[in-house]
Amino acid sequence: MASEQQKTGEAKLNTMRGGPDGRGHFGLYGGRFVAETLMPLILDLEQAYEAAKADPAFQAEVTDLMTHYGGRPSPLYYAERLTDHLRDVAKTQGGSGGAKIYFKRDELNHTGSHKINNCLGQIQLARRMGKTRIIAETGAGQHGVAVATVCARFGLPCEIYMGATDVSRQAPNVARMHMLGAKVNPVTSGAGTLKDAMNEALRDWVTNVQDTYYLIGTAAGPHPYPAMVRDFQSIIGRETREQMLEREGRLPDTLVACIGGGSNAIGLFHPFLDDENIAIFGVEAGGHGMDVENGHAASMNGGRPGVLHGNRTYLLQDAEGQILEGHSISAGLDYPGVGPEHAWLKDSGRVTYVPITDKEALEAFQLSARLEGIIPALEPSHALGWVTKLAPTLPQDNLLVMNMCGRGDKDVFAVAGYLGIKL
Structure with a gap:
């Protein structure tokens, strides 16, 4: 039976889509679990962000940068050949369905992903x-590239922490960061992936509290980061609403996005949360399979609540509460937790979270390239993997939007290796 606290949290969810509450909580999740040294900085950041949100000049400046530097709005593209292909799949399964599929093409933004949206907002806040x-x-390096890009644009030095494992498998993005003038610090602790990079960045911040701004890339971390990143990324969903009304005369029926920490997903989902007839799916990294011990990074399908990186959320943990490393073929989804708003949305039932394996993501990667001439990043390939399962089960008048949140330039050599392609 749900506790009174859980019931209260669920009631708030139904009446406060703009959350979190004043202490940074989304129901039972979120909050500020940080070192005493960092608490004054977090409070200053919250105050500065609230003031910036209320300042029309700040909003106008960010909008101008997103339009003329970031390349917004990104197109809403009807994936006609993929739609036809999955309708044929439906026929082979004895059905007559097959949703009409659109891609929200945030991979066409400057730097090749949705990450630039948040970085343009936060760099202006830092200044x-x-x-x-x-x-x-x-x-995956997409956030690192976006940070290095905005720092180059405004003449600010930056240091990027990146797990050594990810440095190896995302070499093109590492080269881009260097070219943009960033210092890239490989992190060798743990598994050398995103969790470990975030640990080192937090240690840096504690050491350099006066002059340093920590530009977090995902909708996680201590309050106000989850809400702030969501707010900057929500331009994805707002544009999708307008574009779908223009293209189809109505809102979509289904939304799909991949989720690691969850910034691209919450950016698409948030403007639609009050439209309760719209089905929403977040796609986690199923890795080698949910039945393989420590073989996936699907924290909401294979984890439980705990505290990491300044917030309470769903985490991959062992029986003693130690954080597991997890696994994904995709560096951007290889994180043992998720943003706290997603944890809240899972418990409420508003969003359904599903796993897609490495193998399924690779198949979807190839399908997009072959049918649509779009080479996706491995992150949205997971979302597409779910679309290939879901779309044939839906009626043909179902309008489905998937966020194509990153392009695959960074992954082509890794994918070639997985597929045995000799270069």
Whole structure:
């Protein structure tokens, strides 16, 4: 039976889509679990962000940058050949369905992913606060590239923490960061992936509290980061609403996005949360399979609540509460947790979270390239993997939007290796 606290949290979810509450909680999740040294910085950041949100000049500046530098709005593209293919699949299964599939093409943004949206907002906030040094963590490298890009644009030094494992498998993005003037710090602790990079970035921040701004890339971390990242990324969903009304005369029936920490997903989902007739799916990294011990990174399908990186959320843990490393073929989804708003949405039942394996993501990667001439990143390939399962079960008048949140330039050599393609 649900506790009174859980019931209260669920009631708030139904009436406060714009959350979190004043302490940074989404129901039972979120909050600020940080070192005493960092608490004044977190409070200053919250105050600065609230002031910036209320300042029309700040909003206008960010909008101008997103339009003329970031390349927004990104197109809403009807994936006609993929739609036809999955309708044929439906026929082979004895059905007559097959949703009409659209891609929200955020991979066409400057730097090749949705990450630039959040970085343009936060770099302006850092400048507004008088910070003179930027640090960030990155997994797939797309956030690192976006941070290095905005720092180059505004003449600020930056250091990027990246797991050594990810440095190896995402070499093209590492080269881009260097070319943009960033210092890339490989992290060799743990499994050398995103969790470990975030640990090192937090240690840096504690050491350099006066002049440094930590530009977090995902909708996780201590309050106000989850809400702030969501707010900057929600331009994805707002544009999708307008574009779908223009293209089809109505809102979509189904939304799909991949989820590691969850910034691209919450950016698409949030403007639609009050439209309760719209089905929403977040796609986690199923890795080698949910039945393989420590073989996946699907924290909401294979984890339980705990505290990591300043917030309470779903985490991959062992019986003693130690954080597991997890696994994904995709560096951007290889994280043992998830943003706290997603944890809240899972418990409420508003969003359904499903796993897709490495193998299924690779198949979807090839399908997109072959049918649509779009080479996706391995992250949205997971979302597409779920679309290939879901779309044939839906009626043909179902309008499905998937967020194509990153392009596959960074992954082509890794995928070639997985597929045995000799270069």
